[in-house]
Amino acid sequence: MNIVFLVGGIEPGRNGVGDYTRELVAALEGFGHTASIIASHDPWVSHCRKERQKSGQHMIPVFRIPRNAGQRERLCLVKREIERLKPDWVSIQFVPYAFHQKGLPLFFLRRLTQVLQPYRIHLMFHECWIGITRNSPLQHLIVGAGQRQLVRYFVKSVSPAVINTSNELYQAVLSRAGIHGDLLPLFSNIPIAMGAPEKWDGAEGSALNIDKISFKRKYLAAGIFGTIYPQVDLVSAINELHERARGNNQELLIITFGRSSSDGEQRLADALVTANLPVRNIRLGELSAKRVSQVMQRLDVAISCTPRQHLGKSGVFAALRLHKVEVMATLNDSLPEYDHMIEPSINTLYNRPSERWSVEWVARRFLEPLTIIH
Structure with missing residues (x-):
């Protein structure tokens, strides 16, 4: 399969979801699949650039769009790159603040639904919205209500074939909003080092x-x-x-x-x-x-x-x-x-x-529903 992953930023060591996605892509390539990453709101670049980022023995193709790009330009670039890659699946690694500094990416998600219409969609909720409990601060409750409505709109509009989240808390939060997500647990991004340990100075x-x-x-x-x-x-x-x-x-x-x-x-x-x-x-x-x-x-x-x-x-x-x-x-x-x-x-x-905390085990779990539907 050919899978394109959409994230916010992809600077190595500076973005947890970016690092997660890079490791997952490397594991998928190790299984013989083709995968690449588009970073649509990357705060660590000042201009668009294509590069390859190392993960283990793999060099991962990455397309980085700066956060300060114009919204229409950004969406045109995302659309053009996805069309060029011709994926079987587009996997959106969702964090609201990755796509908007205030966590309300209304314009981007509304236009993105049009870009994604021709493709099968996988949606991974690393975070869903803030203000998930009545104990939350008032400002979080207000912003979170807007984020919740935006997420529900986006899910309804793109109709993802597969929805995942990493933990049962977010699974329950999504369920209360009428969104069913299956668990895809996190993996360790620190592989076990083999061989003789290096000396410490x-x-x-x-x-x-x-x-x-x-x-x-x-x-x-x-x-x-x-x-x-x-x-x-x-x-x-x-x-x-x-x-x-x-x-x-x-x-x-x-x-x-x-x-x-x-x-x-x-x-x-x-x-x-x-x-x-x-x-x-x-x-x-x-x-x-x-x-x-x-x-x-x-x-x-x-x-x-x-x-x-x-x-x-x-x-x-x-x-x-x-x-x-x-x-x-x-x-x-x-x-x-x-x-x-x-x-x-x-x-x-x-x-x-x-062993179930390894990226290889999680990558197989990631592939199971995609393979069945594909």
């Missing part, structure tokens, strides 16, 4: 240079990947993990890695002072995907900065579970209308076999 990484068996014997290794938000209960997590380590005659080692802020690092430092326990902390900062995998392979547990209710749309959670890391979720984001529906699904996420 400097004092921060020295603990990771000892062999894995000695490391596991000496440390209970806890990781925090990415941003550390104020709501995360670090002190309770540190106390619990320290007790576990002491019971196993181990030292507690906390490893922070990935893109974070100085505020987040300070929150951890403050929590360590408050806990007042003998804990070793090393900070590795941003790392390559291979390095991230090497760190995850050393972890016993990770402290999640994502609320339990949103774990299904967390790429970090997906990466940790692919690497068989236990995940502690210290945050709860109460959603009164949906809590009773999504709580069972959280247990399902934790029990999902590690």
Whole structure:
């Protein structure tokens, strides 16, 4: 099959949906399909350009249209590129704010329905709209109501043959709006690094240079990947993990890695002072995907900065579970209308076999309904 993916932006490492789509396309090409990406509102380019972006062993064809392009010009470019590619399917990777800075892409979606008329459509909701619960701020409720109406109009107009979303929360939100979507779970965008681990330089990484068996014997290794938000209960997590380590005659080692802020690092430092326990902390900062995998392979547990209710749309959670890391979720984001529906699904996420977090497994799930209809 020949599939064209439509996203907002596609700058490597700067756009989660763009990175997701690039990895998915690479997996599809690995299965012998043809796929390419159109970024219709790319904020990281100032003019239209075609390029190839690397994903694993694949070079993915990408057409990037700048965000500041005129609306009619943008739609003409999208139409022309789709016609040139002659796809069997067009897959829209939907996030409202990817197609409009205020999350209300009315003009674009209305005109896009005309462009898409000749094609089979797959619609993937990475996000649907804001203000999904009565606990939401008033402004979110107002904007979200407009986004909800726009999404319903778009779905009715393009009549997608397949609709997916990544988690049961959004599946329930869509269902309340009369939109049926099947689950297509997220995958890890951090593949498991094979072969001998690279040596770490400097004092921060020295603990990771000892062999894995000695490391596991000496440390209970806890990781925090990415941003550390104020709501995360670090002190309770540190106390619990320290007790576990002491019971196993181990030292507690906390490893922070990935893109974070100085505020987040300070929150951890403050929590360590408050806990007042003998804990070793090393900070590795941003790392390559291979390095991230090497760190995850050393972890016993990770402290999640994502609320339990949103774990299904967390790429970090997906990466940790692919690497068989236990995940502690210290945050709860109460959603009164949906809590009773999504709580069972959280247990399902934790029990999902590690191999089902791979891009290859998810790519096969993506293809199943498209192949049947095709």
